[in-house]
Structure formats: C-alpha cells, structure tokens
Amino acid sequence: MELQAVLMAAGGGSRMTDLTYNTPKAMLPVGNKPLMWYPLNLLEKVGFEEVIVITTKEVQKAMSTDLKIKDVKMKLDVVSIQEDGDMGTADALRHIQPKIKTDILVLSCDLITDVALHEVVDLFRAHNATMAMLMSKAHEFTETVPGQKGKKKTAEQRDFVGVDKSGKRLLFMANEADLEDGLSIRKSIMRKHPRMLIKTGLVDAHLYCLKKAVVDFLTENKSISSIRGELVPYLVRKQFSKTVNSQKLKDDTDDQTQEKNDGPLLISSRDEPLLQLAQERSCWNDHRGDMSEAYHGGKLRCYVHIMDQGLCCRVNTLAAYIEVNRLAPKLFEEPSVHPSADISERCQMGSDSIIGAVCHIADKTSIKRSTIGNFTTVKEKVKVTNSIIMHGVTIEEGCNIQGSVICSNAVIGRGADLKYCLVGNGQHIEPEGKREGELSYQTEQPN
Amino acid sequence: MADSGVIDGPGRKDEIERAKSEGKDLTKEEKQRLRKEKKQQKKIKEKKDDKASQENEKEKKPVTSAAPASQPPTQPTVQKAPSAVPATAPVSVPASEASVPADKPTKTKAELKAERRARQEAERASKQTKKGETGQQAATSKPKAPPSDLQPVVKRLPEHIQVDNPDVLKKLAKKLERQQIPLRSDYGYKVSLFSHLHQYSRKAPLTQQLSIPSTVIHPAIVRLGLQYSHGIVAGSNARSVALLHAFKQVIRDYTTPQNEELSRDLVNKLKPYISFLNQCRPLSASMGNAIKYIKKEISNIPSNCKEDEAKNKLLNCIESYINEKIILAGVAIAKCAIEKQKISDGDVILVYGCSSLVNHILCKAFEKNRKFRVIVVDSRPRLEGKEALRRLVQKGISCTYVLISAVSYILPEVSKVFLGAHALLANGYVMSRVGTSQIALVAKAFNVPVLVCCETYKFCDRVQTDSFVSNELDDPDDLIVTRKGTTPLEGWENESSLGLLNLVYDVTPPDFVDLVITELGMIPCTSVPVVLRVKNVDQ
Numbered sequence: 001m002e003l004q005a006v007l008m009a010a011g012g013g014s015r016m017t018d019l020t021y022n023t024p025k026a027m028l029p030v031g032n033k034p035l036m037w038y039p040l041n042l043l044e045k046v047g048f049e050e051v052i053v054i055t056t057k058e059v060q061k062a063m064s065t066d067l068k069i070k071d072v073k074m075k076l077d078v079v080s081i082q083e084d085g086d087m088g089t090a091d092a093l094r095h096i097q098p099k100i101k102t103d104i105l106v107l108s109c110d111l112i113t114d115v116a117l118h119e120v121v122d123l124f125r126a127h128n129a130t131m132a133m134l135m136s137k138a139h140e141f142t143e144t145v146p147g148q149k150g151k152k153k154t155a156e157q158r159d160f161v162g163v164d165k166s167g168k169r170l171l172f173m174a175n176e177a178d179l180e181d182g183l184s185i186r187k188s189i190m191r192k193h194p195r196m197l198i199k200t201g202l203v204d205a206h207l208y209c210l211k212k213a214v215v216d217f218l219t220e221n222k223s224i225s226s227i228r229g230e231l232v233p234y235l236v237r238k239q240f241s242k243t244v245n246s247q248k249l250k251d252d253t254d255d256q257t258q259e260k261n262d263g264p265l266l267i268s269s270r271d272e273p274l275l276q277l278a279q280e281r282s283c284w285n286d287h288r289g290d291m292s293e294a295y296h297g298g299k300l301r302c303y304v305h306i307m308d309q310g311l312c313c314r315v316n317t318l319a320a321y322i323e324v325n326r327l328a329p330k331l332f333e334e335p336s337v338h339p340s341a342d343i344s345e346r347c348q349m350g351s352d353s354i355i356g357a358v359c360h361i362a363d364k365t366s367i368k369r370s371t372i373g374n375f376t377t378v379k380e381k382v383k384v385t386n387s388i389i390m391h392g393v394t395i396e397e398g399c400n401i402q403g404s405v406i407c408s409n410a411v412i413g414r415g416a417d418l419k420y421c422l423v424g425n426g427q428h429i430e431p432e433g434k435r436e437g438e439l440s441y442q443t444e445q446p447n
Numbered sequence: 448m449a450d451s452g453v454i455d456g457p458g459r460k461d462e463i464e465r466a467k468s469e470g471k472d473l474t475k476e477e478k479q480r481l482r483k484e485k486k487q488q489k490k491i492k493e494k495k496d497d498k499a500s501q502e503n504e505k506e507k508k509p510v511t512s513a514a515p516a517s518q519p520p521t522q523p524t525v526q527k528a529p530s531a532v533p534a535t536a537p538v539s540v541p542a543s544e545a546s547v548p549a550d551k552p553t554k555t556k557a558e559l560k561a562e563r564r565a566r567q568e569a570e571r572a573s574k575q576t577k578k579g580e581t582g583q584q585a586a587t588s589k590p591k592a593p594p595s596d597l598q599p600v601v602k603r604l605p606e607h608i609q610v611d612n613p614d615v616l617k618k619l620a621k622k623l624e625r626q627q628i629p630l631r632s633d634y635g636y637k638v639s640l641f642s643h644l645h646q647y648s649r650k651a652p653l654t655q656q657l658s659i660p661s662t663v664i665h666p667a668i669v670r671l672g673l674q675y676s677h678g679i680v681a682g683s684n685a686r687s688v689a690l691l692h693a694f695k696q697v698i699r700d701y702t703t704p705q706n707e708e709l710s711r712d713l714v715n716k717l718k719p720y721i722s723f724l725n726q727c728r729p730l731s732a733s734m735g736n737a738i739k740y741i742k743k744e745i746s747n748i749p750s751n752c753k754e755d756e757a758k759n760k761l762l763n764c765i766e767s768y769i770n771e772k773i774i775l776a777g778v779a780i781a782k783c784a785i786e787k788q789k790i791s792d793g794d795v796i797l798v799y800g801c802s803s804l805v806n807h808i809l810c811k812a813f814e815k816n817r818k819f820r821v822i823v824v825d826s827r828p829r830l831e832g833k834e835a836l837r838r839l840v841q842k843g844i845s846c847t848y849v850l851i852s853a854v855s856y857i858l859p860e861v862s863k864v865f866l867g868a869h870a871l872l873a874n875g876y877v878m879s880r881v882g883t884s885q886i887a888l889v890a891k892a893f894n895v896p897v898l899v900c901c902e903t904y905k906f907c908d909r910v911q912t913d914s915f916v917s918n919e920l921d922d923p924d925d926l927i928v929t930r931k932g933t934t935p936l937e938g939w940e941n942e943s944s945l946g947l948l949n950l951v952y953d954v955t956p957p958d959f960v961d962l963v964i965t966e967l968g969m970i971p972c973t974s975v976p977v978v979l980r981v982k983n984v985d986q
Contacts, residue, residue, distance in 0.1 A: 002666035003659060047658020105659075118654045125654075125666075126673040274692040274769070282685035283801035283831045284678055291841050 001102050003121070003209070005048050008089050009036050009055035009109035010081055016318045018147065018439050022425035023408065026055060026109040027062045028321065029373055029390055031329040032338070032356040035315055036109040037068050038328065040076075043107070046117045050075045052099060054092045055109075056083045088225035090218055100215050106227060108206035112324050113312040114331055115205075115305075123168060123303040124209040127295075128275075131214065131235050132303040133170070134207040135161065136312035141319040143326070143386070144403050146422040147439045158200045163304060165195040169286075170302040172196065173236045175229070189240050192296045193287070204228060205312050232302075239300045318422070322405065325371050325388050329354055338374075356391065373408070396431065477576050484569040491565065495558050607729055608917050611643045623726070626719035627663045629656035631726045635923050638946040645729070646920040652676055653727055667696040668720045672727035681831075683869050683905060684773055684803045687733045690724070691765050694741060698761050702754070709757050710748045717742070729919050732870030732878070732907040740768060776902040777804055779966040781811040787969065789898060789962075794819040795862045797890075799851075800826070800880045801835035802867020804900045809865075810842050820844070822861060826851040826882045828925040828949060851882050858893045866955075868901040873908045873979060875957035875972040877901075881914075881950045887959035896961045899972070903965050908979055914953040923947035 013025030020028070026036040036059075043051055055063070057080045063069045069076075079096055081087050087095070093106070105121070115134060124132035160183060162172025171193055172185060183198075190196070206228060214235070224230045285294045295301060311331065313324045329336065329352075337343065338357040346363040349355070353367045356374035361367070365382045372378065373391035382395050386403045389395070393406050396414040404421045406412065412423070413431030422439040423429060429440070609615040610633070623630050634648035654661075654673060661669045671693045674680040680689045694717070701716065703709045721738060724730065730738075744764045748757045784790060790812045796819055798805050809821060821844055825832025832848065839846050849857050864886065870878040877883070877899050890897050911917060926947050927936040939945050957972035967978065 002661055002669070005660075047662075048660055049662075116655065117659055118652070118657075121659055122652060122654055122673055125670045126677050126679060128670070274688060274695070277769075277774075278680060278685045278689040278692060280685075281682055281688060281803040282680045283682045283803070283834045284680070285834050285837070288833055291837060 003048075004100060004102055004104045005043050005051045006093070006096070006104050006106045007036065007039055007043075007051055007053045007109055008092060008106065008206075009053055009059055010083075010087070010092065011109065011316075013110075013316065015316050016321060018318060018422050018424065019321060019405070019407065024056065024059045024062065025315075026059045027066070028315070029371075030112065030315065030321070030324055031354055031371060032373055033068050034062075034066055035112075036063075037072070038112040039107045039109060040069070040072050040074065042111075042113065042115075042117065043105075044072060044074050048074055050077065052077045052079060052096060054079050054081060054096065056080060058083065088229075089227040090224045090231050093215055093227070094218050094222070097215055097219050100212060103209065103211050104215065106206075106208045106210060108314070110315040111205055111207060111312075112315060112328055112331075113205060113207075113307075114310050115207075115307055115312060120207065120305045121209060123305055127301055127303060129209075129301045129303045130211050131170075131232070132209040132305070133232065134205040134305050134307065134312070135202045136205055136307040136310075138201050138203045139323075141323045143319070143322045144420050145319045145322060146403070146405055146420045146437060147318070159202060159204060160198055160200055161202050161304070162196045162198045163306070164193045164287075165197065166286075167197070167306060168303050169193075170236055170304045171239075172198070173233050175233075178233075186240065188242075192240070192290070192292070194289075199306075202306065203312065203314060205307075206314065208232070235300065236302050239298055239302055318405075322388065326352075326369070329371075362397075477573065480576065481569075481573060484565075484572065488562065488565045488569070491561060492558070495555075605917075607645060607725075608643050610645050623722060626722055628719055628723045628726065629653055635940060636946045637920070638948045640915060641918065641920055641948065641950075644918060644920050647676070647922065648924065649676060649678075649922045650924070653723070664720060664723050665693075665697045665700065667693040668723060672724050675724065675728040682801065682803055683731050683733045683867075684777075684902075686731055687737050687904075688769060688773060690734050691737060691741075691769055695762055695765055698758055698765075701758070708750055709752075709754060710746050710750065713745050714742055717745075732909070733905045736904050736907065737768065741765065772902060772904040776904070776966040777807050780804065780900055780902070780964050781808045783966075783969065784808050784898075784900070784964055785812050785815055785817065789863070789964070790817050790819055792818040793862075795822065795860050796820070797822045797824060797854075797857070797861045797864045797886070797895075798835060799824045799832070799864075799866055799883055799886050800829075801831035801838075802900070804902070805865045805867045806835055806838050808900060809839060809844060813842055813844050820846065822847045822849065822857055824849055824851050824854055824857075824882075824886060828928075829880075831880070851885065854886055855889050855893075858889055858895060861890070861893075861895050864890045864895055864897045866897060866899045866960075868899050868905060869952060870909075871899075871901050871906045871963065871972075871975050872911050872954065873906075873976050874910045874912070875960075875975055876911055877955040877957075877960055877963075877972065878911070878952055879955065881953045884914075884953045884955040884959070887955045891959045897959060898962045898964060899955075899960050900964045903967060903978060903982065906975055906979055906982070908976075911954050912956075914950070918953075919951040921949040921951050923949050925949055 009026040011025055013020035013028075016025075019025075027034045029035075030038070036053075040051065051074050053063075053076050055078060060078050060080050063076075063078070077099070079099075081092060081095060089106070089108075093100075093104075103124070113134075113136070115136075120132050120134050123129060158176045160172065160174050160176065160179065161170070162185070163169060164171055171189055174183070185196070208227060214231070218224060218231070224234065279294060282294075287296070311327055313320055313327070315321050315324050336351065336353060337349070337355045338359070340357045341355045341359040341361070343349065343355065343359070343361040344363045344365075347361050348366040348368075349361075350368040350370075352369050354371045355361065355367075356372055356376065358375050359372055360377045361372070362378060362380040362382075364380050365378055365384070367378075367384045368386070370384045370387045370389065372384070372389045373393065375391055376389055376393045376395070378384070378389075378395045379397040381398045383400045383402075384395070385401070387401050388405045389401075390406060390408040390410075392409040393412070394410075395401070395406075395412045396416075398415040399412050400417045401412065402419045404418045404423065406418075406423045407425045407427070409426045410423045410428070412418070412429045413433060415431055416429045416433045417435070418429065418433075419436040421435045421437065424440050427440045429435065606615055606619055620630050631645075631647055631653050632651070633646050634651065635646060637644070637646050652673065653676070654669065657664070657669065664672075671680070671689055674689065675686065680686055697717070697720065698713070701713060703712060717738075721730070724734075741761075741764075744761060748760065752760070785808070790796065790808070794817075796809065798809070798821060809819075812819065821839055823832045823836045823839070823846055825836075825848065827850075836846055836848050847857070866877070866879060866883055866887065868877050868879045872878060877887075879899075887897050909917075923939075924947075926949055927934060927939070936947070939947055960972045963970050963972055963975075965978070970978065
C-alpha cells in the first residue's frame with residue numbers, strides 16, 4: 001500500500017461561528033452537498049479505496065444519515081474524538097498512529113479543489129520527500145459578506161512562503177504572527193539556494209503528503225499539536241539544520257537526545273546503501289553552481305506544488321463560504337435542478353441557480369444566482385438573488401432576499417426584505433421585517 | 448478458375464491459398480489479372496502442345512471460365528471469393544491433371560523454361576498488386592509479410608522502433624491494456640527520419656493515468672518510473688542499480704498466491720512492471736541484461752524451495768550481481784587502467800559528459816598520485832559535463848571545461864580520450880551519449896588514442912551500424928532556453944515546418960576506438976562477440 005488518506009473533519013469553524021454554532025463545519029451545505037463530501041469525492045476520483053475520517057460524534061451521526069455521504073463508495077473508517085477543541089490536527093494524528101502503516105495524505109474537510117492530485121504526490125515520490133504540500137494563489141472574494149460593513153478587509157495573518165527558483169522546493173515558511181522582528185533567513189539557506197522567491201499571496205490548501213516517519217516522530221514529540229501551525233514550519237526549518245546534514249548521522253545513533261528525537265525522521269527506507277549508490281552513479285543534480293551533491297546531501301526535503309489555475313478554496317470564513325457556493329457547482333456536470341423538486345412554470349430561474357431535492361417553488365418567483373437547499377418551500381412573488389438558502393427553510397410570499405445566507409429551518413415571514421443578512425438556524429424573521437447587513441442568531445433580540 | 452497445367456496450377460493455388468491465409472481479399476481486378484496471365488500462359492502452351500490436349504483444355508476452359516465469370520456477380524461479399532477460388536481450383540486441377548500427363552512428354556526444355564519465366568513474372572506482378580493493396584488497406588497485414596515472400600526466415604522487429612506502424616501500436620495498446628498499464632501518448636511533431644521512435648513529454652507523466660495509491664504497480668516501481676522520466680536517475684549504472692533496488696523491494700513484498708509456483712508467478716508479476724518502466728523511459732541495454740539475469744535466477748528456483756528461502760536466495764543473487772558486475776568491475780577497471788600505465792604523469796585526458804565509470808577511474812588515479820589534468824567536454828541540452836566537472840574538481844583534479852563545438856580547438860593539447868559507454872554492440876560499435884562519435888572522429892583525425900571504459904554486463908548482442916535505426920528521443924522542450932527574458936523557440940509546435948530533435952544516443956564505429964577497458968582486461972573493440980560467446984557458454 002502506498003498512501004493512506006486521512007481526512008480531518010473535527011474542526012470547529014472558529015472563524016465562521018455565525019454558520020457553525022448549530023451545524024458542524026463538516027456538514028455545512030455547499031451546492032446542496034455537505035462540505036466534507038468534496039474532499040471525499042476528490043479522493044474517490046483519484047482512486048483511493050479507504051479513508052480514515054477523524055471527526056466528532058456529532059458529525060459522525062450526521063454522516064450516517066446524509067445521503068450524499070452514503071453515496072461515497074470508499075470505505076470510511078470514522079474515528080471520533082472529543083469535542084472540546086483542545087485536540088489539534090497533529091494530536092489527532094498521534095491518536096490514530098496505530099492505524100498508520102504507510103505514508104499518509106492528510107486533507108482538511110473544508111478543502112474544495114479540482115487539483116490534479118498526482119502533481120503533489122509525484123513530487124513526494126520522485127524526490128523521496130518527507131513532506132509535499134499543496135498551495136494555491138489566493139483569489140479576491142468579490143461578494144459582499146453579510147455582517148461586514150462595507151468592503152472592510154479583515155486583517156488576515158499572511159503566510160510568508162519561500163521557494164527555490166524551480167518553484168517546487170520549499171525553503172521557508174512562516175506566519176506573520178511569528179515574525180515579530182521581521183523576516184530573517186539563515187545564511188546557510190542562502191548559501192545553498194541563492195535564489196529564493198518569497199510569496200505572500202498563497203493559500204495553504206492543508207493537503208499534505210507525509211512520510212510515515214513523521215507520524216512516528218510525532219508520537220515521540222508530544223509538544224507539536226497543529227500540523228499547519230507547528231509541524232510544517234518545523235520540518236521546513238529542519239531541512240537545513242546542521243545535524244540533519246552531517247554525514248555521520250546516516251546510522252542514526254542516539255548520541256544526543258536531539259538526534260534521538262529526529263532519528264525516526266531520517267530513516268527513509270531499507271537498503272539505504274543501494275539508493276545511495278544509485279544516487280552517486282547518477283549524473284543528476286538538482287542545483288548547479290556549487291560543490292555539493294544532489295539535494296546538498298540533505299535527507300529531509302519538503303516540496304510544494306503551487307496551483308495557479310483551477311479552483312482551490314478553503315472554506316473557513318463566511319466570505320469563502322459564499323464564494324465557494326458560487327463556484328463549486330461548476331466543478332460537476334450535475335443538473336442544477338434536482339429531479340424531485342417541484343417548480344411551477346411561472347418561476348423565473350437563472351441558469352446558475354441550484355435547487356435542491358423536494359423543494360416547492362411557487363409561481364411568480366425569481367431565483368437568480370442562488371442556491372436553494374433541500375425540503376425548502378418558496379411561496380409566490382418571492383425574489384431571491386445572490387443568496388444561499390439552506391435546508392428546510394420556508395420563505396413566505398412577497399419576500400425579497402438579496403445577498404443573504406439563510407440557515408436551516410429558518411422561516412422568513414411574509415413581505416420581509418433582507419439585504420446582506422445572515423439568518424441563523426431556526427430563526428423567524430417577522431413579516432414585513434426589513435433587515436440590512438444584520439446577523440440573526442439564537443438571541444431573542446433581532447440584532 | 449481455369450488451370451492450364453499441373454505446374455502452374457499448384458503454383459497458382461499456393462499463391463491463392465497464401466493470400467487467403469493472410470486474410471487478403473482478392474479484388475475483381477486481381478482476379479481478372481490472374482485469369483489473363485493464366486490465359487496467356489495457356490496460349491503459349493497451346494501453340495506448342497498437341498491438338499488433342501488443346502481440345503481437352505479448351506473444353507475445360509469455357510466450363511471453368513464461365514463459372515468464375517458468373518461467380519463474382521453472384522457473390523456479394525469479397526470474402527467468399529478466395530474460398531471459392533481454391534474450391535474451383537481443385538475442381539479444375541484434377542480435370543487438367545488427367546490431360547497433363549499426356550502433355551508432359553511433348554514439352555521440351557525450352558517450353559519448361561518459358562513456362563517458369565512466365566510463372567515468375569506472373570508472381571511478381573501479383574505480388575506488386577498485393578503490395579499496393581496492403582498500402583491501401585489497414586488490414587491485419589503483418590510487417591513481416593513482404594519479407595516472408597522473399598525468404599522463409601521471419602525477422603521480428605522490436606516494437607519500440609516501429610512507432611509509425613499503426614498495427615504495432617494497436618498490439619502494444621492491447622498488451623498494455625491486458626497488463627492494466629496506461630499507454631503514454633507521443634508528443635509533438637517528430638522529425639521524419641526519426642518518426643519510427645517514441646517521443647514523450649516530461650509534462651505528461653504516466654502517473655496522470657494511474658490511481659494514486661497505486662495498487663496495480665508496486666509503489667517502488669512507480670517511484671522508479673517517475674525518477675527515470677524526470678531524469679533524476681540517469682546513467683547506465685545508476686539506472687541498473689536503482690532497478691535492482693526496486694526489484695528487491697518487490698521481491699520482499701511478494702507473496703506466492705495459492706496453487707502457484709514462485710518461479711513462474713514472480714516472473715509474470717515482473718512483466719507489467721517492466722512494461723511500465725519501458726513506458727516511462729525506454730530500457731537501457733544494461734537494464735535489459737539485469738532483467739534477463741533476474742528472470743533466469745527466478746525460473747531456476749527449485750519448486751520444493753520454501754518461499755522465505757527462495758526470497759532470500761533471490762535477494763542475495765541481486766546483491767551479488769550488483770557487487771560483481773558493477774562495483775567490483777569498476778574497481779578492476781580502474782586498477783587495470785592505472786597499473787597498465789594508461790594514465791601516466793603529465794597526461795592531458797579528455798572526457799565527455801558524465802560517465803560514472805570514467806569519473807571513478809580518474810578519481811582513483813588521482814588518489815594514486817598520478818599527475819594529470821582533465822578536459823571536460825560538454826554538450827546541450829543535458830549539460831552533464833557540469834556534474835562531471837563538479838565531481839572531479841571536488842577531488843582536487845585540475846580541469847578545463849569546453850563545449851563540444853570547441854573540441855577541435857582543444858584536441859592538440861590532449862594526450863588521451865576516455866569515453867564511457869551505454870552499451871557495446873555485437874559488431875564492435877559503441878553506443879553512448881550523442882556526441883561521443885563526434886569526439887572519437889575528431890580524436891582519430893588528430894591521432895589521439897581513444898579508450899572506452901565499459902563493464903561486461905553492458906555488452907549486448909544487438910547489431911547496429913547507424914544511429915537512426917534504434918535510438919531514444921528525449922523531450923523536445925528541453926531544447927527551449929530562455930535568455931535575457933526572450934524564448935525564441937516558444938510556440939514551436941505551431942510552426943508547421945519546424946521540428947525539434949533531442950537525440951540521446953549515437954553509435955561509434957570500432958575504427959575510431961583504440962581500446963576497450965573491461966574487467967576482463969583490455970580488449971579491442973572487435974572482440975566483443977567473443978566475450979559475449981564466452982559469457983553465454985559460462986551460463
């Protein structure tokens with residue numbers, strides 16, 4: 001077996017609590033499919049047969065009832081962990097370490113992409129890398145987000161990513177939050193790779209190919225709790241640390257505790273001498289201009305594949321959620337109207353709208369650029385533009401909904417006018433209510 | 448069909464039988480032509496024969512010629528025609544045979560000669576029509592059909608040099624489908640002289656069409672294939688060592704299924720892997736020899752051997768093969784070269800590209816305190832000489848670096864030329880990186896001795912006299928280079944009259960090579976078949 005897939009679906013969606021306070025992030029509907037269906041579909045298309053899904057009990061229950069997830073033909077090995085939120089992604093990997101028998105491919109449930117996965121995995125295979133990851137050029141979100149006053153850009157922490165001139169080898173990775181005194185790069189890195197490109201406009205897709213040795217390393221180093229925040233920068237730094245590159249460490253003796261900790265990282269495969277011989281005899285080098293051998297003799301290598309075309313989106317903010325609802329349906333060749341939906345003939349439906357199962361759309365409605373969830377009822381003379389309506393929603397007559405997100409089981413009273421609002425689960429908007437740019441929650445007062 | 452005589456009859460029947468067996472259809476024109484020729488021959492004979500025999504044949508002729516005349520209109524499918532033709536042939540042959548014995552004593556030697564000549568011309572004419580038809584029809588005609596007309600021995604051409612033959616491609620596609628390996632498609636316009644070879648692009652790797660946790664092909668082989676196609680493992684020795692390393696992993700992870708024998712099943716398991724590696728990059732001669740050795744070892748495993756024992760035995764065999772044929776051979780060659788004063792003090796040695804063996808020899812000679820300097824010749828697009836330069840300078844050898852265009856300027860300084868080889872062919876030709884034959888030629892012109900260093904496991908019993916018949920086409924996009932922000936060759940695919948050619952190998956004739964240093968000693972180039980014969984006898 002070459003790779004095992006691990007899907008991290010226990011995330012809480014801390015950056016979009018408006019949506020996730022009732023529905024877990026992994027089950028948020030995007031284009032009428034649960035969010036976690038998209039990475040599962042990606043894995044299935046590529047040829048995986050089994051996936052280990054790490055999630056909470058709540059999500060596990062929701063998964064067992066969801067039709068789309070039941071459609072997935074792969075074998076899903078669901079591991080549930082506590083919901084208290086203290087477990088980071090690396091802690092979760094440590095938790096499932098007994099199940100891991102080979103190298104792993106770690107995905108996050110909020111990743112929606114159409115990347116050719118072999119690009120990332122080929123880097124991992126060809127260079128015998130310790131880690132290979134996927135990143136994408138970030139795109140501006142153009143839609144207005146409910147609850148945001150004007151076009152205020154939230155101050156997202158930028159990621160500084162340094163790659164070599166081929167654009168494949170990862171040399172430097174740090175988050176703005178960790179660089180208080182400015183960006184400093186070690187001279188040893190500059191000596192080995194004099195040309196480094198530092199990019200800030202990249203989105204980390206949270207798709208990592210990791211060697212099995214890394215998981216073993218995690219079991220020994222319990223201090224690392226997040227893959228993205230701690231493990232990846234650690235591995236990137238470790239590529240150039242002196243202990244890794246020295247010749248003597250090939251037999252990984254445990255002279256010092258430092259070496260002992262890194263021991264598992266350096267074991268790549270048996271028959272190391274034969275691989276070494278092949279590399280010696282091969283007339284290939286990954287760089288030119290200095291006296292060192294291929295890869296500068298480093299055993300630890302991290303690679304990145306940067307996508308510049310195609311869709312790659314992480315749904316962890318409200319803006320991303322709205323954007324992805326617009327784009328995701330275009331990935332598939334499915335009919336935009338579910339066959340079981342009951343749509344009257346006098347309804348004006350745009351071609352880029354999606355209607356879910358068992359919907360009732362009455363006469364004289366206009367639905368443009370919107371997503372309507374399953375079991376939703378839309379009465380007459382309703383105008384829905386640019387909105388996302390989730391499952392089980394009732395929209396009474398004469399409503400005008402623009403640029404809004406209506407969560408499951410909400411009821412919008414007659415004649416309501418909502419612009420750029422977010423209506424929470426099970427909320428009622430009173431008839432003739434006028435809201436603009438507001439978020440309604442469980443709280444009693446409409447705010 | 449009318450048959451004039453026994454001699455002609457069987458000949459015609461044979462031809463028709465052959466045509467029928469090869470699945471060719473006789474068109475109306477061809478049948479008419481054959482009929483005309485037969486009539487002509489009959490007329491020749493009729494003039495010389497007795498009246499009685501003539502009357503006999505004339506009686507038969509209208510009968511039988513009427514029959515075929517009515518046959519074509521009545522037969523809707525052409526396929527029936529060949530079956531009907533021999534059906535009528537035996538009908539008429541016994542009839543004419545009855546009359547022929549009466550004719551035989553009347554025919555003179557001249558008549559027999561004339562008949563034979565006429566028959567030969569008729570056969571030649573029908574062969575030409577047949578050849579014309581094979582050009583038109585995309586039938587199941589095999590490429591060996593024309594040669595088999597001329598000689599009884601069937602020569603089989605390897606698949607990888609028949610890429611412009613659609614039938615061969617179809618066969619290859621079928622074979623790969625059976626083995627569940629994706630077919631890699633050719634890329635770009637191929638220069639016409641080399642259109643019979645594969646040309647792949649590095650940007651379309653074979654892994655695009657494989658499932659990601661590869662189940663059909665062992666992961667070690669997928670990794671190896673990727674490394675071959677990206678050029679990470681390049682060079683004859685490196686490729687063989689990496690191949691054997693991957694095979695070791697395959698053998699380790701192998702379990703014999705029920706009711707199967709390891710000796711037979713493991714060989715069958717290895718076949719799709721070898722096809723896969725061949726698709727990633729055509730196999731080298733050294734890899735081919737290594738594979739032959741492993742297959743032989745596997746099939747020699749006795750059936751009563753337990754699985755673990757057998758696996759250990761195989762792993763040891765592989766280890767010893769690498770040790771003997773590659774590592775120790777290299778050591779022996781270096782020793783031979785240094786001790787027999789092939790590298791003496793004050794020498795100026797020219798090397799081309801990056802040959803692991805030549806680098807090894809030079810490093811060893813430097814360690815033994817020989818005073819020499821090296822000139823490294825390099826060529827685009829691979830620029831492997833830079834890697835050779837790095838390795839030699841790291842040891843402390845003083846080097847000069849030139850491009851191959853400067854070789855005639857630098858040769859007056861050179862005292863010896865050391866070349867590495869990818870393979871040594873059975874007629875003494877040396878197959879090596881493209882540019883080697885050029886260097887050997889110029890060295891010969893300057894009377895500089897050329898020494899080729901090659902281990903015996905790279906000897907192969909192929910015969911080649913030119914670099915066109917069998918070669919490897921690398922990715923043509925490698926030739927595109929960007930200087931000062933401009934890429935002149937960008938969009939070369941859109942130019943209809945432009946083709947990029949990136950050859951990998953060429954062959955050097957033995958006249959230009961003075962000595963071959965192998966672990967068996969120093970032999971002239973023409974002794975390669977002797978070594979091969981001795982090796983075969985040993986095995």
